[in-house]
Amino acid sequence: MHKVLYIFKKMKDNSISVNYQKFWDEKYLNKENNWELNHPTQVFVDLLNSPFGLEKGKLLALGCGSGHDAILFAENGFEVTINDFSSQAISKAKKNAETKRIHIEFLQKDLFELGELFAEGFDYVLEYTTYCAINPARRTEYRDVVHKVLKNGGLFIALFFPLQNKAEHYPPFSVDVIETYNIFSENFKLKYFEKPKSSVKPRLNNEVLMIWEK
C-alpha cells in the first residue's frame, strides 16, 4: 500500500462515522467487535456484591452491545432496558437474554434521542465502552441525555474505558479522568470513584469506575 494512504488509514479516527448505525452494524457483521468480552465485567459483579448496596430499580443500559453487563443486572433483580442502535447488537443481546431466560426490554434507537422519550424514566443508567465509542464532540450531549432519563436521586454507573487508547485506531476515543470529572460534575454529584483491581487483564489500570448521582 502507498505509504501516505497507509498512514491515513492508520490514523483514521472515524469521529463522524461513529454517529451512524451502519458503522456499528458493519463492525459486528465483519467480526470487528474486538471490544467484546463475551461475559459481564467482574467490576460490575463486584459492585453488585459490595457494601455500596445498590437497591433494585429500573436500569437503562446505553449502547450495550451484546448485553452481558445489562443481563447481569437483570439477573440481580433490576428491571433492565437495553439500548443500542445497531440491529446486530440488539439481536445478539436478545439471543443472550433468551439463553439465560431473563426478561429484558429492548430499545433499538439512537441514544441521543432518548432524553425526550424517557424523561425521568430510570433509577440507573449503565455505561461501559459506549462513551468512548461516540464522537468526543458529543460528550456533553451524552451527559445531558443521562441527566434527562434519570429520576432525581438516580445513579449513573459508569465504567469508563480507555483512560489511554493504546491501539492505533479510533474508536475507542480516550476518556480523560479530569475532563470527565469536569463534564459530569456540572450537574451530578460524584458518589464513588475507583480504579478497579478486577478489570479484565488487558484493561487493568486503563479504566475507572465512577458513580454519579443526579
Ligand SMILES: C[S@@+](CC[C@H](N)C(=O)[O-])C[C@H]1O[C@@H](n2cnc3c(N)ncnc32)[C@H](O)[C@@H]1O
Ligand atoms: C464499543 S461497543 C460497546 C458495547 C458494549 N457496551 C460492551 O461493553 O460490549 C459500542 C456500542 O455502542 C453502540 N452505539 C454507538 N453509538 C450509539 C448511539 N448513538 N446510540 C445507540 N447505540 C450506540 C454501538 O452500536 C455498539 O454496540
